[in-house]
């Protein structure tokens with residue numbers, strides 16, 4: 001009897017976005033303000049990766065840097081690659097190509113990113129004519145098809161409308177249609193549902209999940225909504241003060257958050273079975289305010305002396321990355337959860353089938 005042949009190893013998934021050791025310091029006169037420190041993350045083809053954290057934690061800055069939108073007068077180090085192309089060293093022409101054909105962004109407030117005096121049709125066909133050399137008739141047909149794809153019921157009428165004639169949810173669909181016009185492989189979604197009501201949020205997220213399935217899109221989702229990230233993402237990175245403090249699969253993060261900050265975020269979620277809201281105590285710090293030690297130390301219920309003096313190292317175990325001094329990091333997370341409130345409401349990540 002011959003030994004069974006070993007199963008062939010699964011081919012490595014192509015990384016659509018690779019950020020490695022990204023640090024940014026903004027210069028203001030003689031002042032130097034670090035805003036990102038050693039951020040590393042990847043998003044593979046067809047994957048949805050979440051970036052979660054409070055306002056000012058560096059989520060949006062990380063996302064914008066992925067398409068070369070760095071602040072003026074900034075020192076940027078590290079590596080950013082989109083579909084294998086270097087972004088930080090790219091020329092303006094190369095960056096324009098990446099933004100028009102490979103990676104598109106969706107922003108939180110669609111009204112802030114669309115000319116109120118321009119018809120929806122003009123807004124959508126402009127890029128198709130400019131970047132793809134389509135004729136007016138062809139661009140109009142394509143724009144109508146894109147509006148239909150994002151679930152707008154009467155595309156021809158919407159093309160003739162102005163932004164003020166559409167609701168926030170409809171306008172966000174227009175923005176998604178615009179983002180799809182260049183047939184990107186990577187969608188960078190910066191709080192795409194934050195300004196919307198709960199029902200519309202769900203509709204927009206189901207459109208994004210469908211697009212991922214039908215077009216094989218990779219999506220990086222920036223959100224402060226941990227429930228949303230757990231439900232929709234394959235993997236989640238938690239950011240605090242310009243750094244990633246924990247990264248794991250959505251299922252693993254919901255099952256056993258290991259960093260005290262992640263645990264405190266979970267504990268701060270509103271729950272139907274308790275009346276009071278629990279906030280993470282204290283004020284979030286910017287990276288530039290941290291002189292030494294762990295940035296979370298002033299708010300951390302598990303902080304010990306060393307936390308205030310020495311920055312913690314990052315440890316990785318089975319794909320779960322945590323930056324914390326506490327060795328028993330699962331206990332660290334649980335201890336923090338107990339100190340900030342209990343994890344009373346179970347999180348329910350979508351199954352792989354439901355997510356796709």
Ligand code: SF4
Nearest residue numbers: 294297300307324325
């Ligand atoms: Fe808390 Fe210390 Fe861990 Fe920072 S290093 S999260 S202060 S226990």
